[in-house]
Amino acid sequence: MIDPLVASSRIAGSGMGAQSERMRVIAENIANAQSTGQTAGSDPYIRKTITFRTALDRASGTAAVAVRQIGEDKAPFKVEYDPGNPAADQNGNVKLPNVNMLIEMADMREANRSYEANLQMIKQTRSMVSSIIELLRS
Amino acid sequence: MNPIFLFNLASRQLHHLTARQAVIAGNVANANTPGYQARDLTPFRDVLNKTALSMAATHAGHLGIDGPSARPARAAASDGWDVVHSGNSVNLEEQLMKAGEVSRDQALNSGIVKSFNRMLAMSVKSGQ
Numbered sequence: 001m002i003d004p005l006v007a008s009s010r011i012a013g014s015g016m017g018a019q020s021e022r023m024r025v026i027a028e029n030i031a032n033a034q035s036t037g038q039t040a041g042s043d044p045y046i047r048k049t050i051t052f053r054t055a056l057d058r059a060s061g062t063a064a065v066a067v068r069q070i071g072e073d074k075a076p077f078k079v080e081y082d083p084g085n086p087a088a089d090q091n092g093n094v095k096l097p098n099v100n101m102l103i104e105m106a107d108m109r110e111a112n113r114s115y116e117a118n119l120q121m122i123k124q125t126r127s128m129v130s131s132i133i134e135l136l137r138s
Numbered sequence: 139m140n141p142i143f144l145f146n147l148a149s150r151q152l153h154h155l156t157a158r159q160a161v162i163a164g165n166v167a168n169a170n171t172p173g174y175q176a177r178d179l180t181p182f183r184d185v186l187n188k189t190a191l192s193m194a195a196t197h198a199g200h201l202g203i204d205g206p207s208a209r210p211a212r213a214a215a216s217d218g219w220d221v222v223h224s225g226n227s228v229n230l231e232e233q234l235m236k237a238g239e240v241s242r243d244q245a246l247n248s249g250i251v252k253s254f255n256r257m258l259a260m261s262v263k264s265g266q
Contacts, residue, residue, distance in 0.1 A: 003156070004153075004156035004157045004159060004160040005156045005159065005160070007160045007163075008156075008159045008160040008162070008163035008164075009163070011160065011163040011164050011167045012163045012166065012167060014167055015163075015166060015167025015168070015169070018167070018170075019170075022170075051172060052168070052170055052171040052172070053171060054168055054171050054174055062160050062161070062163075062164050063164035063165075063167070063168055063174075063177070064164065064167060065167040065168050065171055110170070113230065114166075114169050114170055114230070117166045117169065117230045117233070117234060118163075118166055118167060120234060120237070121159075121162070121163045121166050121237060124159075124237055124238075124240075124241050125159060125163070127241065128155075128156070128159065128240075128241060128244050131244065131245060131248050132152075132248060134248070134252075135248055135251060135252055135255070
Protein backbone atom coordinates (compact mmCIF):
# COMPACT_ATOMS: atom_id res chain seq x y z
CA MET A 1 0.00 0.00 0.00
CA ILE A 2 1.38 3.34 -0.99
CA ASP A 3 1.31 6.39 1.23
CA PRO A 4 -2.09 8.14 1.03
CA LEU A 5 -0.49 11.54 0.46
CA VAL A 6 1.49 10.20 -2.49
CA ALA A 7 -1.69 8.52 -3.73
CA SER A 8 -3.68 11.75 -3.48
CA SER A 9 -1.18 13.71 -5.56
CA ARG A 10 -1.19 10.90 -8.09
CA ILE A 11 -5.00 10.91 -8.24
CA ALA A 12 -5.14 14.68 -8.61
CA GLY A 13 -2.54 14.33 -11.36
CA SER A 14 -4.74 11.83 -13.18
CA GLY A 15 -7.63 14.29 -12.88
CA MET A 16 -5.50 17.05 -14.38
CA GLY A 17 -4.52 14.74 -17.23
CA ALA A 18 -8.15 13.88 -17.93
CA GLN A 19 -9.21 17.52 -17.90
CA SER A 20 -6.39 18.54 -20.24
CA GLU A 21 -7.45 15.79 -22.62
CA ARG A 22 -10.95 17.28 -22.48
CA MET A 23 -9.46 20.71 -23.21
CA ARG A 24 -7.74 19.23 -26.29
CA VAL A 25 -11.04 17.86 -27.59
CA ILE A 26 -12.72 21.25 -27.06
CA ALA A 27 -9.86 22.99 -28.88
CA GLU A 28 -10.27 20.57 -31.80
CA ASN A 29 -13.98 21.32 -31.95
CA ILE A 30 -13.49 25.08 -31.86
CA ALA A 31 -10.69 25.00 -34.43
CA ASN A 32 -12.84 22.94 -36.80
CA ALA A 33 -16.06 24.89 -36.25
CA GLN A 34 -16.10 25.87 -39.95
CA SER A 35 -14.42 22.84 -41.55
CA THR A 36 -16.57 21.60 -44.42
CA GLY A 37 -16.05 18.42 -46.43
CA GLN A 38 -13.61 18.13 -49.33
CA THR A 39 -15.92 17.00 -52.14
CA ALA A 40 -19.38 18.14 -53.22
CA GLY A 41 -22.12 17.09 -50.77
CA SER A 42 -19.71 15.36 -48.36
CA ASP A 43 -20.03 15.44 -44.58
CA PRO A 44 -18.18 18.15 -42.63
CA TYR A 45 -16.19 17.80 -39.40
CA ILE A 46 -18.18 15.91 -36.75
CA ARG A 47 -18.09 17.34 -33.24
CA LYS A 48 -16.15 15.13 -30.81
CA THR A 49 -17.27 14.31 -27.28
CA ILE A 50 -15.30 12.91 -24.37
CA THR A 51 -16.39 10.78 -21.42
CA PHE A 52 -14.53 9.75 -18.29
CA ARG A 53 -14.51 6.63 -16.19
CA THR A 54 -13.23 5.76 -12.73
CA ALA A 55 -9.91 3.91 -12.76
CA LEU A 56 -10.02 2.02 -9.48
CA ASP A 57 -6.63 1.17 -8.01
CA ARG A 58 -7.06 -2.08 -6.09
CA ALA A 59 -3.80 -1.76 -4.17
CA SER A 60 -4.69 1.48 -2.43
CA GLY A 61 -8.49 1.40 -2.84
CA THR A 62 -8.46 4.85 -4.36
CA ALA A 63 -10.31 6.09 -7.40
CA ALA A 64 -8.30 7.81 -10.10
CA VAL A 65 -9.86 8.93 -13.38
CA ALA A 66 -9.23 8.01 -16.99
CA VAL A 67 -10.71 8.81 -20.39
CA ARG A 68 -13.35 6.23 -21.33
CA GLN A 69 -13.72 7.18 -24.97
CA ILE A 70 -13.70 10.02 -27.43
CA GLY A 71 -16.95 9.71 -29.35
CA GLU A 72 -18.83 11.62 -31.98
CA ASP A 73 -21.80 13.91 -31.53
CA LYS A 74 -24.94 12.56 -33.23
CA ALA A 75 -26.54 15.99 -33.61
CA PRO A 76 -27.59 16.97 -37.17
CA PHE A 77 -25.35 19.27 -39.24
CA LYS A 78 -26.17 22.87 -39.92
CA VAL A 79 -27.06 23.47 -43.59
CA GLU A 80 -26.31 26.76 -45.32
CA TYR A 81 -26.99 27.91 -48.86
CA ASP A 82 -23.63 28.71 -50.45
CA PRO A 83 -23.42 27.60 -54.10
CA GLY A 84 -19.86 28.89 -54.55
CA ASN A 85 -18.45 26.57 -51.92
CA PRO A 86 -16.57 23.51 -53.29
CA ALA A 87 -18.43 21.33 -50.76
CA ALA A 88 -21.87 22.44 -51.97
CA ASP A 89 -24.26 19.78 -53.35
CA GLN A 90 -26.26 20.19 -56.58
CA ASN A 91 -28.83 22.41 -54.80
CA GLY A 92 -26.11 24.72 -53.55
CA ASN A 93 -26.41 23.64 -49.89
CA VAL A 94 -23.30 23.22 -47.75
CA LYS A 95 -23.22 21.08 -44.60
CA LEU A 96 -21.46 22.83 -41.73
CA PRO A 97 -20.16 21.10 -38.57
CA ASN A 98 -22.52 20.53 -35.62
CA VAL A 99 -20.30 22.61 -33.34
CA ASN A 100 -22.05 25.13 -31.12
CA MET A 101 -19.63 27.78 -29.88
CA LEU A 102 -21.65 28.52 -26.75
CA ILE A 103 -21.59 24.87 -25.68
CA GLU A 104 -17.86 24.66 -26.34
CA MET A 105 -17.22 27.79 -24.29
CA ALA A 106 -19.29 26.50 -21.37
CA ASP A 107 -17.49 23.16 -21.58
CA MET A 108 -14.15 24.94 -21.59
CA ARG A 109 -15.05 26.86 -18.46
CA GLU A 110 -16.06 23.66 -16.70
CA ALA A 111 -12.85 21.88 -17.70
CA ASN A 112 -10.87 24.86 -16.45
CA ARG A 113 -12.70 24.83 -13.14
CA SER A 114 -12.14 21.11 -12.59
CA TYR A 115 -8.49 21.47 -13.52
CA GLU A 116 -8.05 24.22 -10.93
CA ALA A 117 -9.75 22.09 -8.27
CA ASN A 118 -7.26 19.28 -8.93
CA LEU A 119 -4.40 21.75 -8.82
CA GLN A 120 -5.66 22.99 -5.46
CA MET A 121 -5.63 19.41 -4.12
CA ILE A 122 -2.01 19.00 -5.20
CA LYS A 123 -0.99 22.27 -3.59
CA GLN A 124 -2.69 21.34 -0.34
CA THR A 125 -1.17 17.86 -0.28
CA ARG A 126 2.24 19.36 -0.83
CA SER A 127 1.78 21.78 2.05
CA MET A 128 0.73 18.88 4.30
CA VAL A 129 3.85 16.93 3.38
CA SER A 130 6.10 19.90 3.96
CA SER A 131 4.52 20.62 7.35
CA ILE A 132 5.20 17.02 8.40
CA ILE A 133 8.81 17.32 7.26
CA GLU A 134 8.97 20.55 9.22
CA LEU A 135 8.41 18.49 12.40
CA LEU A 136 11.82 16.92 12.02
CA ARG A 137 13.47 20.27 11.74
CA SER A 138 12.35 21.71 15.08
CA MET B 139 4.66 7.39 35.35
CA ASN B 140 1.93 6.80 32.82
CA PRO B 141 3.03 5.95 29.33
CA ILE B 142 2.45 8.73 26.88
CA PHE B 143 -0.28 7.91 24.37
CA LEU B 144 -0.24 11.24 22.66
CA PHE B 145 2.24 10.43 19.90
CA ASN B 146 0.43 7.22 19.08
CA LEU B 147 -2.91 9.01 18.95
CA ALA B 148 -1.49 11.85 16.88
CA SER B 149 0.07 9.53 14.35
CA ARG B 150 -3.19 7.61 14.06
CA GLN B 151 -5.13 10.79 13.44
CA LEU B 152 -2.52 11.85 10.90
CA HIS B 153 -3.00 8.57 9.10
CA HIS B 154 -6.74 9.09 9.08
CA LEU B 155 -6.30 12.63 7.72
CA THR B 156 -3.99 11.53 4.91
CA ALA B 157 -6.36 8.71 3.93
CA ARG B 158 -9.22 11.22 3.86
CA GLN B 159 -7.15 13.55 1.70
CA ALA B 160 -6.67 10.69 -0.79
CA VAL B 161 -10.42 10.01 -0.86
CA ILE B 162 -11.20 13.69 -1.44
CA ALA B 163 -8.58 13.84 -4.22
CA GLY B 164 -10.37 10.88 -5.83
CA ASN B 165 -13.67 12.73 -5.63
CA VAL B 166 -12.23 15.87 -7.19
CA ALA B 167 -10.55 13.89 -9.97
CA ASN B 168 -13.88 12.19 -10.75
CA ALA B 169 -15.88 15.43 -10.67
CA ASN B 170 -16.95 14.85 -14.30
CA THR B 171 -17.26 11.05 -14.35
CA PRO B 172 -20.83 9.93 -15.11
CA GLY B 173 -22.42 7.84 -12.37
CA TYR B 174 -19.63 8.44 -9.84
CA GLN B 175 -20.78 8.77 -6.24
CA ALA B 176 -18.81 11.02 -3.91
CA ARG B 177 -17.16 9.11 -1.06
CA ASP B 178 -15.95 10.00 2.39
CA LEU B 179 -14.33 8.35 5.38
CA THR B 180 -16.07 7.79 8.68
CA PRO B 181 -15.14 10.65 11.02
CA PHE B 182 -12.09 10.09 13.20
CA ARG B 183 -14.15 10.41 16.37
CA ASP B 184 -16.34 7.44 15.37
CA VAL B 185 -13.32 5.36 14.41
CA LEU B 186 -11.75 6.12 17.79
CA ASN B 187 -14.92 5.22 19.69
CA LYS B 188 -15.13 1.85 17.98
CA THR B 189 -11.49 1.09 18.65
CA ALA B 190 -11.19 -1.73 21.17
CA LEU B 191 -8.32 -0.78 23.44
CA SER B 192 -6.58 -3.80 24.91
CA MET B 193 -6.49 -3.94 28.69
CA ALA B 194 -3.18 -3.50 30.40
CA ALA B 195 -1.79 -6.54 32.20
CA THR B 196 -0.71 -5.30 35.61
CA HIS B 197 -0.46 -8.72 37.24
CA ALA B 198 1.30 -11.89 36.14
CA GLY B 199 -2.01 -13.79 36.31
CA HIS B 200 -3.84 -11.49 33.89
CA LEU B 201 -4.75 -12.93 30.54
CA GLY B 202 -4.01 -10.70 27.63
CA ILE B 203 -6.79 -10.18 25.12
CA ASP B 204 -5.50 -9.10 21.77
CA GLY B 205 -8.52 -7.40 20.26
CA PRO B 206 -8.34 -5.60 17.00
CA SER B 207 -6.36 -2.56 18.05
CA ALA B 208 -7.57 -0.16 15.41
CA ARG B 209 -10.15 -0.72 12.76
CA PRO B 210 -9.06 0.83 9.46
CA ALA B 211 -11.31 3.62 8.30
CA ARG B 212 -13.43 2.65 5.31
CA ALA B 213 -14.47 4.86 2.48
CA ALA B 214 -18.21 4.74 1.85
CA ALA B 215 -20.52 6.64 -0.43
CA SER B 216 -21.60 9.88 1.20
CA ASP B 217 -24.58 12.15 0.65
CA GLY B 218 -23.39 14.98 -1.51
CA TRP B 219 -24.94 18.41 -1.73
CA ASP B 220 -26.45 17.71 -5.12
CA VAL B 221 -26.63 15.09 -7.85
CA VAL B 222 -26.36 16.20 -11.47
CA HIS B 223 -28.17 14.60 -14.39
CA SER B 224 -25.33 12.20 -15.23
CA GLY B 225 -25.62 10.61 -11.77
CA ASN B 226 -22.49 12.29 -10.42
CA SER B 227 -22.77 13.49 -6.83
CA VAL B 228 -19.46 15.37 -6.54
CA ASN B 229 -19.78 19.02 -5.66
CA LEU B 230 -16.44 20.79 -6.07
CA GLU B 231 -17.17 23.44 -3.44
CA GLU B 232 -18.10 20.78 -0.91
CA GLN B 233 -14.97 18.77 -1.66
CA LEU B 234 -12.68 21.78 -1.42
CA MET B 235 -14.32 22.68 1.88
CA LYS B 236 -13.59 19.19 3.18
CA ALA B 237 -10.01 19.44 1.93
CA GLY B 238 -9.70 22.70 3.87
CA GLU B 239 -10.96 20.90 6.97
CA VAL B 240 -8.35 18.18 6.53
CA SER B 241 -5.58 20.70 6.06
CA ARG B 242 -6.65 22.64 9.17
CA ASP B 243 -6.80 19.52 11.31
CA GLN B 244 -3.44 18.42 10.03
CA ALA B 245 -1.91 21.80 10.94
CA LEU B 246 -3.36 21.47 14.43
CA ASN B 247 -2.07 17.91 14.72
CA SER B 248 1.46 18.72 13.67
CA GLY B 249 1.44 21.79 15.91
CA ILE B 250 0.52 19.67 18.92
CA VAL B 251 3.17 17.08 18.11
CA LYS B 252 5.77 19.78 17.66
CA SER B 253 5.06 21.51 20.96
CA PHE B 254 4.87 18.21 22.83
CA ASN B 255 8.16 17.17 21.32
CA ARG B 256 9.66 20.47 22.47
CA MET B 257 8.33 19.88 25.99
CA LEU B 258 9.89 16.43 26.11
CA ALA B 259 13.20 17.72 24.78
CA MET B 260 13.18 20.50 27.37
CA SER B 261 12.62 18.11 30.26
CA VAL B 262 15.33 15.78 28.98
CA LYS B 263 17.79 18.64 28.66
CA SER B 264 17.11 20.07 32.14
CA GLY B 265 17.54 16.60 33.68
CA GLN B 266 21.22 16.44 32.75
